[in-house]
Amino acid sequence: MNGQPNTRLSDLFGLAGWSKGELARLVNRQAAAMGHPQLATDTSRVRRWIDMGEIPRDPVPRVLAVLFTERLGRVVTTEDLGLVRHGRAGKRRGDGSVEHPDGVPWAPERTAAVLTEFTGMDLMLNRRGLVGAGAALAAGSALSSAMHDWLHADPAFKADAPRIDDPLHVDPAGLDRYEAAPIGSQEIEELERSVEVFRAWDAARGGGLQRKAVVGQLNEVGGMLAYRHPDHLQRRLWGVAANLAVLAGWMSHDVGLEPTAQKYFVIAAHAAREGGDRPRAGEALSRAARQMVHLGKPDDALDLMKLAKSGAGEEALPRTRAMLYTIDAWAHASMGRGQAMRRALGLAEDLFVSDKGDVPPPSWMQMFDEADLHGMQALAYRTLADHEASAANAAQRHAKEAIELRAKNRDRSQIFDYISLASACFIADDPEQADRYARLALVSMRANSSHRTWDRLREMYRLTAQYAGYPKIQDLREEIKFALPKAKSARGRTARA
Numbered sequence: 001m002n003g004q005p006n007t008r009l010s011d012l013f014g015l016a017g018w019s020k021g022e023l024a025r026l027v028n029r030q031a032a033a034m035g036h037p038q039l040a041t042d043t044s045r046v047r048r049w050i051d052m053g054e055i056p057r058d059p060v061p062r063v064l065a066v067l068f069t070e071r072l073g074r075v076v077t078t079e080d081l082g083l084v085r086h087g088r089a090g091k092r093r094g095d096g097s098v099e100h101p102d103g104v105p106w107a108p109e110r111t112a113a114v115l116t117e118f119t120g121m122d123l124m125l126n127r128r129g130l131v132g133a134g135a136a137l138a139a140g141s142a143l144s145s146a147m148h149d150w151l152h153a154d155p156a157f158k159a160d161a162p163r164i165d166d167p168l169h170v171d172p173a174g175l176d177r178y179e180a181a182p183i184g185s186q187e188i189e190e191l192e193r194s195v196e197v198f199r200a201w202d203a204a205r206g207g208g209l210q211r212k213a214v215v216g217q218l219n220e221v222g223g224m225l226a227y228r229h230p231d232h233l234q235r236r237l238w239g240v241a242a243n244l245a246v247l248a249g250w251m252s253h254d255v256g257l258e259p260t261a262q263k264y265f266v267i268a269a270h271a272a273r274e275g276g277d278r279p280r281a282g283e284a285l286s287r288a289a290r291q292m293v294h295l296g297k298p299d300d301a302l303d304l305m306k307l308a309k310s311g312a313g314e315e316a317l318p319r320t321r322a323m324l325y326t327i328d329a330w331a332h333a334s335m336g337r338g339q340a341m342r343r344a345l346g347l348a349e350d351l352f353v354s355d356k357g358d359v360p361p362p363s364w365m366q367m368f369d370e371a372d373l374h375g376m377q378a379l380a381y382r383t384l385a386d387h388e389a390s391a392a393n394a395a396q397r398h399a400k401e402a403i404e405l406r407a408k409n410r411d412r413s414q415i416f417d418y419i420s421l422a423s424a425c426f427i428a429d430d431p432e433q434a435d436r437y438a439r440l441a442l443v444s445m446r447a448n449s450s451h452r453t454w455d456r457l458r459e460m461y462r463l464t465a466q467y468a469g470y471p472k473i474q475d476l477r478e479e480i481k482f483a484l485p486k487a488k489s490a491r492g493r494t495a496r497a
Contacts, residue, residue: 004053008082009064013050016071020046023067031063039063055083065121075121075260079106079114111270115241116222118263119215119248126212137262140292140300144307147266151273151281151311182227188236191221195243196363203367204411207251208449214251218244238275242268243364246284253291256451262288269311279320282312283364289327294452298331305331319361322351323368326376333380336387341380348373371405374398375413378420385427395424412453415444419456426463435472438464442483454484 013023024041031039036059048054055061061083068076078084084106106114194217201210221241229237249264265288272280285308292301309324316324329344352373361368381395399421406414418441425434438460445453461480467473 005051006049006053006082008080010050012068012072012076012081016068018071020050026067027060027063030067031059034059034063034066036063049083053082055085062117065117066124069121069124073125075118075125075263077114077117077121084110106270111267111274112222112225112241115225115245115267115271116219118267119219119222122215122248122260123212123219126215137259137292137295140289140297140303143266143288144303147269147285147311148307151269151278151307182229183224183233183237185233185236188233188240191217191240192236192243192363195240195247198244198247199363199367200409202247202251202254203413204409206412206448206450206453207254208451211248211251211255214244214248218248235275235277238271239277239280242272242275242277242280242284245271246287246364249284249287253287253294254450254452258291258295261291265291277362278311278313279316280362280364282308282310282316282324283320285311286324286327289331293327293331293334294455296334298334301331301334302328317359317361317365318351318355319368320365322348322355322373323365323376325351326373326380329380330376330383333383333387336384338384338388338391341384345377345380348376367410369405369407371402371407371410372413374402374405375417375420378402378417378424382420382424382427385424389427392424392427396421396428399424411444412448412450415441415448415450415453416456418444419453419460423460423463426460426467431467431470431473434464435476438476438480442479445483457484 016023018026021043024043024046027041027046028039031037031041039060041056041060045054045056049056061078061081064081064083065076065078068081198210198214198217218241221237221244225234225237225241228234245264245268249261249268252258252261252264265284268284268287269281272278272284285304289301289304289308292298292304305324305328309321312320312324325344325348329341329348332338332340332344352370375398378395378399378401381391381398384391385395399417402417403414403421406417418437422434422437422441425431425437441453441457441460445457457480461477461484464473464477464480468477
């Protein structure tokens with residue numbers, strides 16, 4: 001007990017709308033359901049947790065996490081509640097904890113436990129049909145400040161597996177959890193192949209249909225990491241965890257679960273660092289930056305990209321660094337900074353060309369090929385065209401290159417190419433060609449579960465307004481309205497990417 005209010009718990013308690021007596025009764029009931037019938041919580045204990053910063057003994061923090069997750073319809077972890085003893089429990093960012101927003105970074109031995117707890121809660125939301133989109137995003141500047149020194153320090157690899165007798169070890173009763181046991185190289189190879197299958201499915205169909213499977217696989221890997229394997233196997237297992245966490249984050253972002261996505265990107269960065277793969281950690285953070293641009297927060301994106309580029313280290317291949325600069329470019333374009341955008345794209349092109357291919361790219365970079373480079377250039381120029389209409393011509397050129405080069409199984413990326421091209425054509429006063437590519441996007445979207453394509457389609461729909469008097473464009477507008485979901489997304493906003 002530190003005598004200070006636990007403001008994290010207090011804030012979530014206020015959102016939940018319970019009385020202290022109600023919460024005490026719910027804790028006792030849930031604890032019994034989780035195999036702890038002896039627990040006897042009362043109103044005074046709840047008051048001490050909230051008003052005095054007392055951290056209850058296990059299993060109470062896990063019980064509270066389950067209750068708040070169910071009540072709020074989003075993942076709530078013990079970190080979110082300020083109930084982890086090693087951290088600065090219960091301080092708001094505005095109260096001096098900007099260094100450690102939402103418990104970031106956590107101690108190395110906590111990474112597998114945090115991973116398992118968070119995925120377990122996420123799976124519970126899936127099973128019970130809850131929404132899971134009601135949390136707030138941590139600002140990019142806060143994350144960058146919190147993670148900078150940690151990401152640049154050497155990982156304490158010898159301590160990366162939680163000890164089974166660790167009092168902070170999380171093993172949520174009633175949640176899906178892989179039984180900790182030794183595994184060999186063959187099992188890890190199978191896990192690595194499963195990542196490739198999930199990644200290909202996501203690229204083709206969007207994140208909605210396989211997200212739960214990826215989260216479940218990640219949950220099992222978290223359990224495997226609880227067993228201490230030889231270093232070479234443990235590093236590969238951390239690599240699997242990082243890849244699955246990035247996929248879980250990207251799929252969550254793809255279906256509009258933005259705070260959940262951000263948490264997975266942070267988990268991925270932790271896992272990659274624990275496995276000694278700094279470029280992977282940087283790429284994971286770059287995903288969080290792309291998310292920020294999509295949500296209209298380019299300043300936060302640039303903060304995260306500074307950390308992603310510096311954290312990736314000298315081991316990052318030229319192609320990886322090229323990809324990072326394309327995200328910089330998109331953020332600058334969102335702010336109307338044409339010169340900065342063009343400079344970033346020039347660096348990206350130079351780096352991409354300088355990659356001789358003599359070192360095979362890691363599996364997580366194989367999706368970034370020449371088509372992707374042109375696709376990101378098209379997106380950046382199309383975004384800049386909202387500020388400089390002349391940029392639409394370059395957007396068209398790069399989008400056509402991307403479409404020409406795009407692999408057949410990259411359906412979602414191709415939809416984005418079509419929408420970028422159609423939008424650029426509308427801005428360039430070429431409604432005939434815009435109509436053609438917009439219809440190609442509509443046809444392709446029917447088999448895709450990506451909400452981000454809907455967001456981009458809404459942006460394109462806005463551009464059609466000035467051509468509503470054209471019969472063909474009026475028909476297109478009707479088709480777009482029919483194709484879009486009838487209700488707006490839970491975030492109540494329109495985004496670009």
